Amino acid sequence: MDERIIFHIDxxxxxxxxxAVKLLNEGLSQDIRNIPSIIAGSEKERHGIVLAxxxxxxxxxxxxxxxxxxxxxxxxNIKIFPPDYQWYLKxxxxxxxxxxxxxxxxxxxxxDECFIDMTGTKYLYKNYIELAYKIKKEIKEQFGxxxxxxxxxxxxxxKMASDFEKPDKVHSLFKSEIKSKLWPLPIEDxxxxxxxxxxxxxxxxxNTIGDLANCNDKLLQQYFxxxxxxxxxxxxxxxxxxxxxxxxxxxSISISQTLPQDCSDxxxxxxxxxxxxxxxxxxxRTQKQYxxxxxxxxxxxxxxxxxxxxxxxxxxxxxxxxxxxxxNILEKSYNNLPVRLIGLKLTNFVSDNNRQLSFFExxxxxxxxxxxxxxxxxxxxFGKTVILPASIKIINSKSRNKEN
DNA sequence: TCTGGGGTCCTAGGACCC
DNA sequence: TCTGGGGTCCTAGGACCC
Numbered sequence: 018m019d020e021r022i023i024f025h026i027d028x029x030x031x032x033x034x035x036x037a038v039k040l041l042n043e044g045l046s047q048d049i050r051n052i053p054s055i056i057a058g059s060e061k062e063r064h065g066i067v068l069a070x071x072x073x074x075x076x077x078x079x080x081x082x083x084x085x086x087x088x089x090x091x092x093x094n095i096k097i098f099p100p101d102y103q104w105y106l107k108x109x110x111x112x113x114x115x116x117x118x119x120x121x122x123x124x125x126x127x128x129d130e131c132f133i134d135m136t137g138t139k140y141l142y143k144n145y146i147e148l149a150y151k152i153k154k155e156i157k158e159q160f161g162x163x164x165x166x167x168x169x170x171x172x173x174x175x176k177m178a179s180d181f182e183k184p185d186k187v188h189s190l191f192k193s194e195i196k197s198k199l200w201p202l203p204i205e206d207x208x209x210x211x212x213x214x215x216x217x218x219x220x221x222x223x224n225t226i227g228d229l230a231n232c233n234d235k236l237l238q239q240y241f242x243x244x245x246x247x248x249x250x251x252x253x254x255x256x257x258x259x260x261x262x263x264x265x266x267x268x269s270i271s272i273s274q275t276l277p278q279d280c281s282d283x284x285x286x287x288x289x290x291x292x293x294x295x296x297x298x299x300x301x302r303t304q305k306q307y308x309x310x311x312x313x314x315x316x317x318x319x320x321x322x323x324x325x326x327x328x329x330x331x332x333x334x335x336x337x338x339x340x341x342x343x344x345n346i347l348e349k350s351y352n353n354l355p356v357r358l359i360g361l362k363l364t365n366f367v368s369d370n371n372r373q374l375s376f377f378e379x380x381x382x383x384x385x386x387x388x389x390x391x392x393x394x395x396x397x398x399f400g401k402t403v404i405l406p407a408s409i410k411i412i413n414s415k416s417r418n419k420e421n
Numbered sequence: 422t423c424t425g426g427g428g429t430c431c432t433a434g435g436a437c438c439c
Numbered sequence: 440t441c442t443g444g445g446g447t448c449c450t451a452g453g454a455c456c457c
Contacts, residue, residue, distance in 0.1 A: 031457095057425095058425060058426095060422075060423080061422080063422090063423085063424085063425090064425055064426090065423070065424080065425090066423085066424060066425055068425080081457095082424085082425080083423090083424080084423040084424050085423080085424095086422095086423045086424085087423070087424090126456090126457080127428090127456080127457045128457075129457080130457075208455095208456085209454090209455065209456080210455090211454060211455050211456085212454085212455090213453085213454060213455090214454075214455085242432095243431080243432090244431090267427095267428070267429090268428085268429075268430095269427090269428070269429080270427090270428090271426085271427060271428075272426085272427085273425090273426065273427080274425090274426085275424095275425065275426085310449090310450095312450095312451095320424070322452085322453090323451080323452085324450090324451065324452075325450090325451080326449085326450065326451080327450095328449080358425090358426095360426085360427095362427095426457105427456105427457090428455100428456080428457085429454105429455085429456080430453105430454090430455085430456105431452105431453085431454080431455105432451100432452085432453085432454105433450100433451095433452090434449105434450090434451095435448105435449085435450085436447100436448085436449080436450105437446105437447085437448085437449105438445100438446085438447085438448105439444105439445090439446090
């Protein structure tokens with residue numbers, strides 16, 4: 018069988034690049050990619066972390082996800098720009114639509130990354146590396162920002178390759194290159210080896226990807242159980258997973274928010290839950306799915322997260338049903354301590370056709386659904402939360418005024 | 422006024438059933 | 440009547456990704 022050819026495409030400093038493009042479009046003469054700059058939320062709203070950084074900011078050792086406060090300490094004259102998620106979504110869609118011309122098998126991996134299976138296209142494109150350079154150049158010319166492209170025989174290696182040296186680069190990681198390109202890297206560079214796994218691997222003297230690839234299987238098995246297989250294979254550049262064409266169906270939907278101040282007012286928390294219930298179920302309805310389980314999660318002021326969940330007998334995507342259950346969970350689980358964040362998550366989905374309804378529920382649902390559809394359309398047309406109970410609208414208009 | 426938000430997948434323990 | 444054990448589902452928590 019022919020070797021597969023997989024591309025991994027990754028937008029360099031995506032949020033920052035996209036904001037730079039937007040500002041240039043709007044007539045700003047300076048390109049914020051050429052100065053020490055970051056994209057970050059508002060400190061006042063307690064959203065002050067670094068979401069993206071320019072290549073120059075990186076030289077000051079500024080890291081994604083650290084606080085704006087820390088970033089400013091490292092670089093006092095850093096320029097800070099707010100995120101614009103609607104714009105990012107637009108740029109993201111535009112990119113993936115463009116890429117679709119090269120292969121029908123594209124897996125969107127995040128807002129700014131995708132895998133493309135190029136295997137079937139070898140009669141169209143003889144040299145895959147040249148093709149990668151062509152795509153990279155076209156993106157730069159058409160859209161005004163740079164990407165990294167990894168070319169390999171599987172997704173894992175393509176992903177590792179696109180991460181090698183940034184920005185604006187094409188890298189390959191074929192089987193014959195694993196020893197020389199992958200093995201020398203520190204173990205934490207391996208996909209899915211985060212902080213905790215790194216520490217545990219370091220403890221048994223595994224410090225590079227090569228160490229892992231060549232370590233004793235039994236030892237690894239003993240310390241990492243089911244994770245051991247993944248680790249060993251990954252370190253050897255082995256991965257059989259398919260490029261899966263994305264559908265809009267997710268397996269969970271959640272909304273959470275760090276509150277402007279810690280909150281221990283249960284009535285306030287209920288109001289947040291109603292907004293969350295409306296927004297999560299609306300998403301669920303667009304996916305034509307029904308949720309069985311509702312989870313409420315809290316973050317306390319010391320950053321500890323706890324959660325509580327309950328399930329419906331009949332899966333639902335109805336705002337009221339979900340909200341009612343959320344209130345039950347709140348009553349049972351909330352311990353009156355001030356919370357920094359509250360969130361709502363829906364999970365355990367079933368799709369339209371295998372949902373079981375009782376006869377009476379069927380009739381009720383039909384009525385409910387047509388009302389709900391009308392509301393959804395209005396909300397979509399005019400913004401997030403036009404139609405909500407009066408008490409909620411007050412909160413929303415307040416927070417909108419703050420933004421304006 | 423230092424620490425966002427949205428996902429996926431896994432694990433361990435308990436309940437329950439046979 | 441001397442207390443096994445497998446399967447499955449649920450819950451809470453956690454690791455990791457972007």
